[in-house]
Amino acid sequence: MKARARFILPALAGTALAAMLAGCGLTSPHSPGAATPGQNAPSKAPAPMRTSPSSSLPYNMSGLLDPTGGKFFGVEAQDAPALAPVTAFAASAGRKPDLIGQYLAWDSSFDSRAVAAAWSYGAMYYIAWEPYDTSVQAIADGQSDAYIRKFAGEVHALNLPVAISFGHEMNGNWYPWGTGQATASAFVAAWRHIHDLFIQAGASNVIWVWNPNIINPVPQVQLSLYWPGDAYVDWVGVTGYFPTTGPETFTSVYGPTMAEVRQITTKPIIIAETSVETGPSDVQAVDSLVSGVRRHHRVLGFIWFDFNKDGVNWQLETRPGLSATLAADVANLPLIDPKR
Numbered sequence: 001m002k003a004r005a006r007f008i009l010p011a012l013a014g015t016a017l018a019a020m021l022a023g024c025g026l027t028s029p030h031s032p033g034a035a036t037p038g039q040n041a042p043s044k045a046p047a048p049m050r051t052s053p054s055s056s057l058p059y060n061m062s063g064l065l066d067p068t069g070g071k072f073f074g075v076e077a078q079d080a081p082a083l084a085p086v087t088a089f090a091a092s093a094g095r096k097p098d099l100i101g102q103y104l105a106w107d108s109s110f111d112s113r114a115v116a117a118a119w120s121y122g123a124m125y126y127i128a129w130e131p132y133d134t135s136v137q138a139i140a141d142g143q144s145d146a147y148i149r150k151f152a153g154e155v156h157a158l159n160l161p162v163a164i165s166f167g168h169e170m171n172g173n174w175y176p177w178g179t180g181q182a183t184a185s186a187f188v189a190a191w192r193h194i195h196d197l198f199i200q201a202g203a204s205n206v207i208w209v210w211n212p213n214i215i216n217p218v219p220q221v222q223l224s225l226y227w228p229g230d231a232y233v234d235w236v237g238v239t240g241y242f243p244t245t246g247p248e249t250f251t252s253v254y255g256p257t258m259a260e261v262r263q264i265t266t267k268p269i270i271i272a273e274t275s276v277e278t279g280p281s282d283v284q285a286v287d288s289l290v291s292g293v294r295r296h297h298r299v300l301g302f303i304w305f306d307f308n309k310d311g312v313n314w315q316l317e318t319r320p321g322l323s324a325t326l327a328a329d330v331a332n333l334p335l336i337d338p339k340r
Contacts (some may be wrong), residue, residue: 057205059161059339064124065207065234066268070334071293072301074099074126076273078308078315081114083121089306092317094327098335099163101126101273101303106134107147110154119160124338126163126209126303128273130175131190136167136182140189148194152201161205161338165272166191168211169239171221179218184225191228211237211272214257223257227264235300236261237272241314242289244279250292258299271302275314276322283325290329301336 063069073095077085080102090096100118102111104127115125134144155162170187173180177187191210198206210233212223227233238261240253258269271293276285293299306315316323 057159061161061205063340064161064336064338067300067336069340070336071299072099072124072270072303073097073330073333073335074101074123074301074303075306076101076103076126076128076303077306081111081117083117085306086121086123088317089304092323092327093304093330095330095333095335096122097304098123098338099126099301099303100124101128103128103130106131106144110151110158112154112158115158115160115162119338122337122339124161124163126272127165128168128211129164129166131167131177135186136177136190137186140186140193142193145197148197149201152198152203155198155206156201156203159205161207163207163209163235165209165211165237166194168237168272169213170226171212171215171223172218179221187226188228192232195228195232207234208232209235209237209270209272211239212257214238214240214253215260216240216253216256219256223260224264230265230267233265233267236265236267236269238269239273240271241274241305242276242282242285244277244282246279246281247284248281249285249288254292266298268298268300269296270300273305274302275305275307278313278319278322282319282322286322286325287329290326290333294333 073093075086075089075097077089077100079085080100086097086100100121100123102114102125104111106129118125131139138144139148167175167177167187167190169175170178170182172178176182195208210226210228212226215221215223238254238257240257242248242253254271261269271289274289276282276289289302293302304316306317308315308318313319316326
């Protein structure tokens with residue numbers, strides 16, 4: 001069954017978005033404002049055990065958890081989980097993505113057919129799991145246990161690797177699971193609870209991606225407060241966009257956040273959501289994005305947000321100059337084969 005995806009993007013376009021982004025280093029299509037966490041660091045919990053997958057599986061889980069032979073070139077495409085927009089993106093980029101992302105609302109079903117189709121295409125599936133219509137405290141208290149257990153059981157039964165990011169951009173106030181409506185301790189408790197239920201279901205084929213927004217617009221929010229612990233996270237995802245106001249570089253967009261992350265953990269990092277807005281510096285931004293991913297050994301890759309949303313066009317297919325640049329940049333980027 002096709003899962004329903006939900007997005008929250010502001011109705012800001014062109015000049016309005018540029019004005020919002022100018023001078024603050026915010027590179028996201030979302031609409032963050034000030035956030036005041038005022039929360040204590042979460043207490044430590046016993047580390048859960050990750051069961052080892054069978055050696056007969058058609059993938060190397062340990063190699064996917066910490067890959068060294070290549071990068072992920074991913075896409076979150078409009079009308080996911082259909083593959084047609086992915087193939088259109090691939091035609092523009094000159095490379096097939098090896099990671100396909102989908103935004104999935106809480107209480108939506110696990111779409112095993114979409115995951116299997118992505119795998120057949122040659123890509124691993126990435127789920128940005130968005131807890132709408134509930135609260136992280138309710139999840140931590142067990143009110144969604146039946147849903148989580150069913151989801152986890154289906155992930156386990158499919159027996160293909162799946163990356164899951166729960167409650168992305170939790171350090172901002174633009175989502176109900178963020179700083180405006182939830183505490184850091186509740187977020188951490190919910191994360192650990194979900195993770196533990198998956199482990200109980202035997203779903204060791206999940207890569208858990210903890211995904212804050214870049215800290216530039218919310219420097220007062222301490223990422224460490226939202227950290228579930230090394231035993232509960234496999235990758236650190238970072239959301240950050242290149243605005244039309246530029247010029248921005250990989251270092252200016254992601255550097256401060258990566259530095260703060262490295263005070264918490266040594267887990268590998270993936271740019272979990274990014275794109276480049278049309279503007280005078282967009283070609284340079286693409287060059288900087290790809291070269292930054294290439295030169296940082298512990299940055300696994302990036303996922304392109306390929307949407308035309310609320311008057312802001314982040315899509316590659318309709319921008320021939322930008323697509324030509326990206327195609328040239330990723331042509332020699334070694335990519336990961338998830339099936340190896």
